[in-house]
C-alpha cells in the first residue's frame with residue numbers, strides 16, 4: 001500500500017471545450033504521479049504533483065542506453081457518470097515482466113493499480129464524456145543515474161501521465177491497408193519483442209515510414225529469423241480467421257502479450273471458436289486469400305481496441321479481406337470489448353475495476 005502525497009496545482013488548465021476534437025495523446029491533465037527508486041531505499045516518495053517538465057542530468061542512463069519502458073491503458077466514463085479501468089492488474093503484471101527484462105526493480109502490482117486509480121480519481125473531471133472517448137494513461141519508468149558506463153542504473157523514476165483522448169474511429173470503423181514488411185524486423189528470439197520498451201518503437205519507425213510512403217497505414221511484421229511467420233501489425237497484435245478458426249502468433253518471446261489480445265482469445269473461446277496460438281506462415285495467409293478461406297483479419301490493442309484489416313500486400317501479391325468490409329467476428333469483438341469497457345454491457349468476466 002503506497003502512501004501517496006498530494007500536491008495540488010495552483011494553476012488548473014481549462015478542460016478541452018470540444019470533446020470531438022481531442023485527438024490522441026497531445027493534451028495532458030493537471031497532475032502526474034511520480035515515485036522514486038534508489039538502491040537500498042527501494043521505491044519511495046509516491047506523490048501526485050502538478051504536471052510539468054522532468055529535469056534530469058544529461059548523463060542519465062535513459063538518454064544513452066534506453067533503459068526505459070512504458071505501459072498504456074485507459075479510464076472510461078460510464079453512462080452513470082462513474083469512471084472505470086479495464087484489467088489494470090494485467091498492465092501491472094506486464095510492467096513487472098518488462099522491468100525484469102530491463103534490470104529495473106519491480107513495482108508491486110497492487111501499488112501500480114493503486115497509483116493508476118489514485119491519479120484517475122484526482123483527474124476524474126478530465127475523463128471525457130462523449131461516446132468512445134477516454135482518459136489515456138501512460139505509466140513509464142526511466143533510468144536516472146548520471147553515469148556513462150553501460151550498466152543498470154541504481155536510481156529510477158516511475159511516472160504516470162494522463163491524456164484525454166478522442167474516439168479512435170471518429171469517422172467510423174474502416175478497414176486499413178497493411179504492408180507486409182520483408183526487409184526490417186521488429187523482434188527476434190532472445191531480444192525485447194515481448195516487452196514494452198521504447199527501443200522497440202525507435203527501431204520500428206523506419207519500416208512504418210516506408211509503409212506510409214507506399215500508401216499503407218501499418219506494417220505487418222514477420223518473424224525475425226525466417227521472415228516467414230506473421231507476428232504483429234504496427235503496435236498491435238494480429239488475428240486471422242481462416243475457414244472458421246482463429247489464428248494468432250503465440251507470445252513466446254517476440255510478440256507483445258497484449259491485454260486486448262488476451263481478452264479477445266478469452267471471448268472467442270467462450271463463444272465456441274477454436275483459437276490457434278502458434279506459427280502461421282504469411283504464404284498460408286496469402287493462399288487462404290486466394291482460395292477464399294481468409295475470412296477476417298484484425299489487429300488488437302488498447303488504443304484502437306480492434307482494427308479491421310481490409311488489404312494485405314506481400315511482395316508482389318495483394319489480398320483483399322472480406323471485400324474491404326469489417327467481418328462479423330471482428331465487429332462482435334469490438335462491440336463486446338467496448339461495451340464492457342464503457343460499461344454499456346455487463347462484465348461477466350470481472351475485467352472492470354471501478355474507480356468510483
Ligand SMILES: *Cc1c(COP(=O)(O)O)cnc(C)c1O
Pocket residue numbers: 072196232234235236237256257258259260261300301302303
Ligand atoms: C502495447 C502493444 C500491443 C497491445 O497491447 P494491449 O495490452 O492490447 O494494448 C501490441 N503490440 C505491441 C508491440 C505493443 O507495444
